[in-house]
Amino acid sequence: xxxxxYITDAPTVSAIMLKVLLALVPGIIAYVWIYGGGILVSITxxxxxxxxxxxxxxxxxxxxxxxxxxxxxxxxxxxxxxLALPPLAPWWLVVVGTFFAIVIAKQLYGGxxxxxxxxxxxxxxVLLISFPLIMTKWPAPLLLAEHPLNFxxxxxxxxxxxxxxxxxxxxxxxxxxxxxxxxxxxxxHEVASIIESPIFGMYGAKGGEVITGAYLLGGLYLLQQRIxxxxxxxxxxxxxxxxSLAFYAVNPTHFANPLFHLMSGASLLCAFxxxxxxxxxxxxxxxxxxxxxxxxxxxxxxxxxxxxPDGVAFAVLIMNxxxxxxxxxxxxxxxxxxKP
Amino acid sequence: xxxxxxxxxxxxxGVSSNKDVFKFNGGVxxxxxxxxxxxxxIAKLAIPEKLILPLRQHVGYIPKIKVQVGDQVLKxxxxxxxxxxxxxxxxxxxxxxxxxxxxxVIPHPSGLxxxxxxxxxxxxxxxxxxxxxxWRHTDKKILVDSLRESGIVxxxxxxxxxxxxxxxxxxxxVHTLVIxxxxxxxxxTCDDMLMRERADEIVKGIEIVKYLLxxxxxxxxxxxxxxxxxxxxxxxxxxxxxxxxxVPTLYPSGDARRLIHLLLDIEIPHDKRSTDVGVQVFNIATxxxxxxxxxxxxxxxSRIVTITGNVHTPQNFEVLFGTPLESLVAAAGGTKxxxxxxxxxxxxxxxDLPNEHVPITKAANCIIAAAPGLFAPPPPAMPCxxxxxCADACPxxxxxxxxxxxxxxxxxxxxxxxxxxxxxxxxxxxxxCPSDIPLVQYYRYAKSEIIATDKAKEAADLARERNDFxxxxxxxxxLERAQKHAERAQAGKTQAKVEDASANKSEAESTVSSEATxxxxxxxxAIAAAIARAKAQKLSSAPANQELAAxxxxxxxxxxxxxxxxxxxxxxxxxxxxxxQALIAAAIERAKAQKLAAAxxxxxxxxxxxxxxxxxAEINETDAIREKAKLSTDNKN
Numbered sequence: 001x002x003x004x005x006y007i008t009d010a011p012t013v014s015a016i017m018l019k020v021l022l023a024l025v026p027g028i029i030a031y032v033w034i035y036g037g038g039i040l041v042s043i044t045x046x047x048x049x050x051x052x053x054x055x056x057x058x059x060x061x062x063x064x065x066x067x068x069x070x071x072x073x074x075x076x077x078x079x080x081x082x083l084a085l086p087p088l089a090p091w092w093l094v095v096v097g098t099f100f101a102i103v104i105a106k107q108l109y110g111g112x113x114x115x116x117x118x119x120x121x122x123x124x125x126v127l128l129i130s131f132p133l134i135m136t137k138w139p140a141p142l143l144l145a146e147h148p149l150n151f152x153x154x155x156x157x158x159x160x161x162x163x164x165x166x167x168x169x170x171x172x173x174x175x176x177x178x179x180x181x182x183x184x185x186x187x188x189h190e191v192a193s194i195i196e197s198p199i200f201g202m203y204g205a206k207g208g209e210v211i212t213g214a215y216l217l218g219g220l221y222l223l224q225q226r227i228x229x230x231x232x233x234x235x236x237x238x239x240x241x242x243x244s245l246a247f248y249a250v251n252p253t254h255f256a257n258p259l260f261h262l263m264s265g266a267s268l269l270c271a272f273x274x275x276x277x278x279x280x281x282x283x284x285x286x287x288x289x290x291x292x293x294x295x296x297x298x299x300x301x302x303x304x305x306x307x308x309p310d311g312v313a314f315a316v317l318i319m320n321x322x323x324x325x326x327x328x329x330x331x332x333x334x335x336x337x338x339k340p
Numbered sequence: 341x342x343x344x345x346x347x348x349x350x351x352x353x354g355v356s357s358n359k360d361v362f363k364f365n366g367g368v369x370x371x372x373x374x375x376x377x378x379x380x381x382i383a384k385l386a387i388p389e390k391l392i393l394p395l396r397q398h399v400g401y402i403p404k405i406k407v408q409v410g411d412q413v414l415k416x417x418x419x420x421x422x423x424x425x426x427x428x429x430x431x432x433x434x435x436x437x438x439x440x441x442x443x444x445v446i447p448h449p450s451g452l453x454x455x456x457x458x459x460x461x462x463x464x465x466x467x468x469x470x471x472x473x474x475w476r477h478t479d480k481k482i483l484v485d486s487l488r489e490s491g492i493v494x495x496x497x498x499x500x501x502x503x504x505x506x507x508x509x510x511x512x513x514v515h516t517l518v519i520x521x522x523x524x525x526x527x528x529t530c531d532d533m534l535m536r537e538r539a540d541e542i543v544k545g546i547e548i549v550k551y552l553l554x555x556x557x558x559x560x561x562x563x564x565x566x567x568x569x570x571x572x573x574x575x576x577x578x579x580x581x582x583x584x585x586x587v588p589t590l591y592p593s594g595d596a597r598r599l600i601h602l603l604l605d606i607e608i609p610h611d612k613r614s615t616d617v618g619v620q621v622f623n624i625a626t627x628x629x630x631x632x633x634x635x636x637x638x639x640x641x642s643r644i645v646t647i648t649g650n651v652h653t654p655q656n657f658e659v660l661f662g663t664p665l666e667s668l669v670a671a672a673g674g675t676k677x678x679x680x681x682x683x684x685x686x687x688x689x690x691x692d693l694p695n696e697h698v699p700i701t702k703a704a705n706c707i708i709a710a711a712p713g714l715f716a717p718p719p720p721a722m723p724c725x726x727x728x729x730c731a732d733a734c735p736x737x738x739x740x741x742x743x744x745x746x747x748x749x750x751x752x753x754x755x756x757x758x759x760x761x762x763x764x765x766x767x768x769x770x771x772x773c774p775s776d777i778p779l780v781q782y783y784r785y786a787k788s789e790i791i792a793t794d795k796a797k798e799a800a801d802l803a804r805e806r807n808d809f810x811x812x813x814x815x816x817x818x819l820e821r822a823q824k825h826a827e828r829a830q831a832g833k834t835q836a837k838v839e840d841a842s843a844n845k846s847e848a849e850s851t852v853s854s855e856a857t858x859x860x861x862x863x864x865x866a867i868a869a870a871i872a873r874a875k876a877q878k879l880s881s882a883p884a885n886q887e888l889a890a891x892x893x894x895x896x897x898x899x900x901x902x903x904x905x906x907x908x909x910x911x912x913x914x915x916x917x918x919x920x921q922a923l924i925a926a927a928i929e930r931a932k933a934q935k936l937a938a939a940x941x942x943x944x945x946x947x948x949x950x951x952x953x954x955x956x957a958e959i960n961e962t963d964a965i966r967e968k969a970k971l972s973t974d975n976k977n
Contacts, residue, residue, distance in 0.1 A: 067722065336609050
């Protein structure tokens with residue numbers, strides 16, 4: 001029988017997923033520093049929900065449970081979703097979002113390798129549409145809060161929605177810079193005066209910049225480990241920078257500068273961790289460039305003209321739809337063939 | 341756009357250090373495991389107790405046996421002569437007696453037995469008459485023709501008869517001879533050792549081949565993990581038109597098209613051969629065999645084989661063809677305890693041998709004793725996560741993840757569109773797959789399916805052609821009859837019409853005469869013809885729907901006899917059955933052909949019997965292959 005090759009040298013799927021999780025750790029540490037330990041609760045909740053939902057669905061679909069749970073892809077989805085949600089999100093929000101991501105967006109399409117859409121982004125989009133108010137209210141970073149919550153307060157708030165008696169909800173939450181910028185612009189304020197607000201940091205959101213920087217660190221690790229290819233983050237960031245620069249150049253009073261867009265919201269999480277999901281993304285090198293550039297442009301347009309403060313989730317989902325088309329039209333030239 | 345991508349890719353990958361070498365896409369770096377078998381010199385393996393010589397040791401037609409059981413033969417005597425152009429002779433590796441001509445298990449992935457000549461050596465090892473040829477003073481055509489008798493085939497593993505590669509018809513335009521000494525597969529060291537020990541003879545062989553091809557220069561490509569071999573070859577190369585070029589170690593640089601690209605920056609078009617661009621490739625061991633054939637008259641009776649892996653003393657041996665594997669294993673100190681089986685070839689493209697008794701053949705460059713510690717059984721395959729590592733590793737720049745998807749879903753047309761047949765089955769994709777998917781097996785399966793379908797289609801086309809001829813003949817005969825009929829009608833009315841009716845009746849495949857004269861006798865003739873046709877079609881072929889309907893109407897209108905109705909009914913039944921077969925036949929044809937067939941079927945009845953007889957076998961075969969491939973590659977949990 002001919003079953004060569006007899007040798008392999010490849011990381012397992014589990015190893016790849018574990019490295020992605022490892023690359024998220026700096027971001028999580030920064031997150032805890034900026035927003036407190038509540039995020040750890042969200043991550044734990046999401047992880048448990050994801051594994052339970054995955055196991056249940058695998059059982060219903062009569063698939064072997066252990067090898068598929070061990071591939072860790074569900075955990076990656078859970079962590080990404082938890083990191084995309086507002087800190088201190090109520091427990092049921094995390095559970096519902098994760099459940100939807102794993103059950104509907106992943107398992108019902110056939111499980112790992114078969115989902116056409118990024119599961120974490122599907123979960124996020126469903127929550128954003130269903131619970132827009134909770135999803136757009138972010139707590140102020142600890143260093144800005146009038147009454148910083150300790151971990152027990154956060155835990156209590158996540159599970160029961162109850163705050164310490166002397167604190168009101170409005171006192172701990174505020175709009176995100178992207179959101180704030182948008183609403184202030186509609187009130188005919190100028191960008192320069194808007195970013196005087198204390199919620200803005202040097203480039204993006206105060207505090208948020210730190211997390212963004214940590215994501216960049218993790219992303220560089222993934223690049224170095226060859227878990228992700230350079231095409232996706234490069235094209236995404238370049239497209240986002242280019243389009244925001246173009247708008248900024250035309251009217252700097254009305255449009256924020258490119259650095260703000262790169263450092264705000266989920267830009268870098270998207271660049272290194274979300275659009276790099278191989279299953280729902282394109283496979284050809286040229287396709288990856290087009291895909292990522294598309295996400296970058298759409299993200300910007302949704303941020304500036306759309307109804308939601310950040311556009312990453314919808315941009316990714318829209319571009320996911322285009323993947324088969326992109327792949328079909330970006331086939332590389334095969335050895336010995338003329339240009340296709 | 342592409343330029344930018346390439347530039348960026350090169351920046352990240354690090355620009356190639358050797359500017360002489362033109363890299364191809366992908367490739368992998370497996371651990372080479374070559375040092376194990378290069379510590380000892382090439383040794384001559386003793387003559388075994390019996391030699392089993394398969395007739396099928398090369399690509400092409402099997403040679404014709406020239407000896408009988410009981411014949412005494414001398415060393416180097418031809419036992420089987422080449423038959424047809426693409427064929428190679430088999431010679432006696434030593435002197436002795438032909439003890440059997442029978443089916444034996446041969447070293448082939450199928451593990452099936454095939455025709456072999458068994459020779460019992462007499463131990464004297466007496467050479468027969470040898471005829472060295474002074475190649476410098478002999479006509480090229482005579483030299484190449486004599487090579488046909490040498491039994492020499494490509495010893496790199498491809499086993500293509502060598503004389504065909506040198507056959508030029510006097511208009512050779514080969515300017516460069518590439519000598520493939522890359523030996524990129526792990527474990528294999530037979531070419532390495534040959535170059536270290538016999539560089540002088542190899543260089544003489546290269547000179548002969550260069551002369552035969554009329555090439556201007558020759559380039560010897562050696563991977564940089566064989567510095568001793570490269571040094572030996574450089575030292576032996578004295579002329580200026582012979583160049584040793586060291587290429588970076590990267591599997592599969594030993595693939596001919598990849599090597600030509602590496603050395604010459606020539607990308608051979610996928611539908612062309614290397615000679616179309618003026619390049620011919622020979623393996624190092626092959627040129628040595630050519631040298632020994634002209635210089636000493638020695639035909640191809642032995643080769644260097646690496647025995648390595650889980651044996652005590654891995655080494656290279658000069659082994660007579662037909663030597664049972666167990667003798668070679670014993671010479672290498674025997675196997676270590678946990679040996680499970682043997683692999684012929686390298687770990688990237690080799691295959692499992694059925695047992696220890698199979699003979700060493702012309703293709704056997706390496707035998708690896710396998711053990712779980714060396715080659716771990718693959719873990720169960722996981723789903724493809726589209727990570728495209730396979731695409732990065734593919735030396736042909738294919739998209740293995742797409743091909744896998746198409747092969748798995750039996751979408752063969754699409755697989756062909758994505759250039760499945762450019763796949764060289766090097767195994768790089770499986771080597772880097774995180775999900776441990778046996779990708780190459782999927783491609784082999786898809787290829788065999790497509791080839792089987794193409795064969796079936798060819799058979800169907802042939803049948804259709806035959807049917808068209810038959811219909812044309814019927815049409816012609818009908819016209820001739822009509823003409824005759826008209827002549828007779830003029831000659832004598834009553835007499836002629838009776839004759840016409842009987843003639844129509846006897847003609848089984850006739851159709852109703854289009855010529856309708858308003859007479860009673862003619863109507864009777866038409867009825868008779870309809871009966872005859874109904875019976876005939878019941879036996880041979882099903883008419884197309886339109887015709888059947890018309891005929892049925894005709895039959896019920898005209899005939900009231902029970903016999904007639906029964907005939908109509910059974911036609912209907914066979915129609916249903918044969919329609920089903922026609923559907924199967926049609927399903928395996930390509931869309932284009934289907935359209936054509938439908939257009940034809942609208943006009944003429946399809947000769948389904950003709951197709952089903954030949955095609956049904958093909959379909960069964962296809963199903964069998966599909967079943968087998970499904971079993972062997974089933975990773976759908």
